[in-house]
Amino acid sequence: MRVSFIELRHLTFEYEAAERTVPALRDVTIAMAESEFLCVVGRSGCGKTTLLNIVAGFLQPTKGEVLIGGKPVTGRGFDRGVVFQDFAQLFPWRTAQRNVEFGLEMKGMASAERVETARRFLALVNLEAFAGAYPHELSGGMQQRVAIARALAYNPSVLLMDEPFAALDALTRDEMQKLLVDVWSQTRKTVIYVTHNVAEAVYLADRIVVMTPHPGTVKADVRVALSRPRDPLSIAFLEYQKEVVGHLR
C-alpha cells in the first residue's frame, strides 16, 4: 500500500451547543498523495470548513487524527499555509511586500533574503508592480493574490484554501482560478481547497470529495481525469459537474 502524504483518519468533531453535542464531522477518512489538488465540496454546514480548520491546526478533533508526511498534526505549523475567504486577512498596516514577508520573518530569515523571496512570490501572482501598495489600495482579487503569495512564501508543503474566491465577481474568479492552477503547477504544493461551487471544483481539482451535512461525512470521492487547462464548456467537464451535483442531492 502506498504511503500517503496527507492522511485524515476517522476524523470526528463535536461541539457543545445548548445542552446537546452537535456532530460537525463524523468518521472522515481521506488519504492524499503529494502534490495532489483536492477539492472538498458540499453545501453550508457539511463540515468542510471544520475539516480544513482541523488540518490547519486551529481545531483539535474530538476523535481521529491528521498525519502529514507520516507525522501527526498537533497545532499550527510552517508545513501548512492558509488562505481564507475574507480579504481582511491581510494586515492593513503592512504593504503587500511586507505582508508576504510575514511568514519569512517568523521563520527568522535574514532581511535581504526575505525581501528577495517575497518579491519572487509577488511576481508569481503577477503583483510585483504593487509590492509597495497597502491592502486597502488593492482590489479584492489583488488582495487575494497577495494572500496566496503570503501563504506560499515560507514554502509550506500543504496549501489550505477556504473558499478564497467566493467573494469575488465571476470574471475575477475565473482569472484567479487560472492563476491558481498556474501557481500550483509551478510550485507543486499539495492543496486542500474548500468550495461550494461545483464548476470551480471540477476546474481545479485532481479529485473531488463530496461531503453531506448533519453530520458531515464523505459521500463520494470523484477523480477528475481531465488534462489541464480544462474547458468548462466541454462535454466531459459538464459530465463531471453532473456527477458531482448528483452526489450532492
Added chain:
Amino acid sequence: MKGTLVSFGFAALVWEAFARSGIFPAVATPSLLAIGAALVAMIADGTLFVHVLYTLYRIVVGLALAAIVGVPLGMLMGRFGSVERFVLPLVSVLNPIPSLAWVPVFIMWFGLGNTAAMALVFYAAAFPLILNAWTGMRSVNRIWLRAASSMGADDRTLFLKVVLPGALPFVIAGLRQAFARAWIAVVGGEMIAATSWGLGWLIFDSKEFLNTDVMIATLVAIGVLGLVFERVVFQLLERRTVGRWGMVRMAGA
C-alpha cells in the same frame, strides 16, 4: 483653509455684535479690538509664552504618565478577563466624576501648585486612555490573529506585530480624548489651585482688575493651541499611521 476662515469670520462677527449690543455691561464684553490688543501686548512682552509653557508642561507630564499607566492597563484588560473584571467597575465609577471635583482633595493632599495640577491632568487623561486601549484590544480582527498564528507567530509576536498596530486607531482616538480632558483639568486646576503661572491662572488673575480683555484673549490662546495640536499633532499622527493604512478615513477626505 477657506472653510476655517469662514467659520472664524462668522464667529468673530457674532462676537462683535454681541459685544456692542449692550446686553451685558461694556466692561464684561470687550470688543475684538480690545481682545486683539491684549493678545498682542501679552505676546510682545513674552508673558503669554511663559504662561503657555507652564500649562503645556503640566499637560505633557500628566498626559505622559497617564499614557504610561493607562494604555498598558487597558491592554491588559483586553487580554485577560480577570483584569477586566477587576478594573472595569473601578473605572466605571471614577470616570464620570469630573476631574475638577477632585481639586479640593488634591489640594489637601498635594498642596497648592504644580503637583496638584499635574495630578488632575493625570486623573482626567487616564480614563479615556484606559477605555480606548481596552476597546482597541477587543476590536482587533480575529482573522489577523488566525493568519499570523498559522504562519508561526507566538503570543509575544502576535501582541507586538498584530495587536498593537491593530488597536492603534482606538489608541489614537483615546489620546485625542485624553488631551481634551487634560486641558479642562489643567485650566480648571490652575484657576483653583492657585499655581503661579499658566493660562488658567491668567484667567483667574485677570478678574482682580476686571481685565476681561485679557480673559478672553487667554481663551483665544487656549483655543488656538488646541487647534494647532489637533492639526499638527493628531492629524499628522493619524495620516502617517492609520490613515495611510486605510484603517481610518482621514478628516476632510
